[in-house]
Amino acid sequence: MKNILVIDDAATVRLYHCNILISAGYHTDEAINGIEALEKALTHHFDLYIVDINMPKMDGYEFLKELRSKDIPQAPAIMVSTESAKNDEMLAYNAGANLYLVKPVKPDELLSFTRILLGEGI
């Protein structure tokens, strides 16, 4: 079963994303900020990361930059944010994201991109 780490400081958002992914047969884990996510990423195997940008202590950009700098097997990352007007999309890709989505993400959208990034097709 594919393992997905959902990283967001908002508990409701984590629950929403995890419910969608679990209902499609994925295993999920959660982290409330980049620091906790990095600790989990260095000690567990994940097939995909779903990363919020604005989080206290370590934001999504910092997390991805740190993750990509580590000599560990890398997995794709979907970066999600409430912001669409700023240059966040470019920053997300520069940090190492494979995809940038604006919240709120619809269930079909999340599952479609998850399957594509996991190489499962649609």
Added chain:
Amino acid sequence: MAFIKQKTQQSINEDERSAPRDFDGLCLELNHDDAQVRRWAIRDLATYTQASSTLAARLKIEDNSSVRTAILDALAKFSDDISVSALVDCLRSDEASLRNEAIEVLKSEPEQVAPIIENLLNDSDSDVRIFAVNILESLQHQNVEKWLISVINNDSHINVCATAVDLLSEVGTENAVNALENLKCRFADEPYICFTVDLALQRIRQGDH
């Protein structure tokens, strides 16, 4: 090959000692090339009440994250209008780390932030409105629920409303039920809003907070 002497801790300390530690001398050191010297200057400037505008100005150009954190900590100690204004400016920054640090500092200043929170909740920038709702999370003010209800009744931006609902699920009471149900009707085709409103209503009805 020329021998280049590395700057040691001792030479940094010598620099620090060589500069006058009065207000003007410390202000000059904010422009020092060495980040550690700048941090020391900020630490000492935090004891001068007139330093808030100087530090607020430095915050706009400072690019070292640890020095920026020192400035934000100093501004938090001042808690005057200039400091709060500088922190609010950070909410408009393109840098996520600066925005998030400013939010955390503003959360710790309820008395200073409360008078301006309504302006922030009505800001023309939806991102600033979202950050204002984030700040409400720990503002511990009697009007928090009233402000959140106003947001979900009036704000047209889905993510501003979604952020407010997340918080209402923690602090909301029966007073918020009608507004939540109306919001769900307004965004009936948005699964996340329906999900988070149902969760908030469930928690309110269970008295789960």
